[in-house]
Amino acid sequence: METEKIKEYINEYIDGELAFDNEKLMFLALSEDEELRKYYKVCTSSKKIMQLNKEDYPSNLDKLIFNSIKLTGTEVKKSNKNLFFGFSFAFSIIIVLFSYILITENIRFKQDINQTINKVNEQNKKIELLLNSFPAVEVKTSFDKEIIIN
Numbered sequence: 001m002e003t004e005k006i007k008e009y010i011n012e013y014i015d016g017e018l019a020f021d022n023e024k025l026m027f028l029a030l031s032e033d034e035e036l037r038k039y040y041k042v043c044t045s046s047k048k049i050m051q052l053n054k055e056d057y058p059s060n061l062d063k064l065i066f067n068s069i070k071l072t073g074t075e076v077k078k079s080n081k082n083l084f085f086g087f088s089f090a091f092s093i094i095i096v097l098f099s100y101i102l103i104t105e106n107i108r109f110k111q112d113i114n115q116t117i118n119k120v121n122e123q124n125k126k127i128e129l130l131l132n133s134f135p136a137v138e139v140k141t142s143f144d145k146e147i148i149i150n
Contacts, residue, residue, distance in 0.1 A: 002029070003036060010040050014047050 009026040012018040018026065030036050 003033070006030075006033075006036055007039060010036070010043055014043050 006026055006029045009018055009022050009029075013023060013026060030040055
């Protein structure tokens with residue numbers, strides 16, 4: 001059990017995460033146990049090999065990864081935006097058509113009203129012509145049984 005704990009300490013030491021007190025215990029155990037020294041050598045050599053073979057990745061790789069994650073998350077939202085855009089576009093077309101119908105009806109009613117007004121004006125002129133074509137009338141009054149008050 002203690003060898004497993006020391007192996008964990010070795011792994012933490014190689015990663016640079018081991019506390020100073022535990023580091024003393026690890027080196028003490030390494031000085032006493034041949035198997036732990038072999039494990040330590042394997043771990044350190046594998047770390048050195050990985051450092052030699054390690055290629056520097058581009059500095060903007062993190063940004064590219066995060067952007068690709070962000071874009072995949074927004075694809076769902078994009079489809080919702082497309083759906084919203086489609087509904088709003090259809091609603092706009094319906095409103096435009098409804099407005100066009102109302103405007104044409106309004107124009108037709110205005111034309112009907114103007115025609116009616118013109119007819120009424122013509123009829124008014126005819127009535128005035130008829131009234132003016134008759135001769136002037138004189139009214140003579142005759143009084144029957146006149147009452148005179150003094």
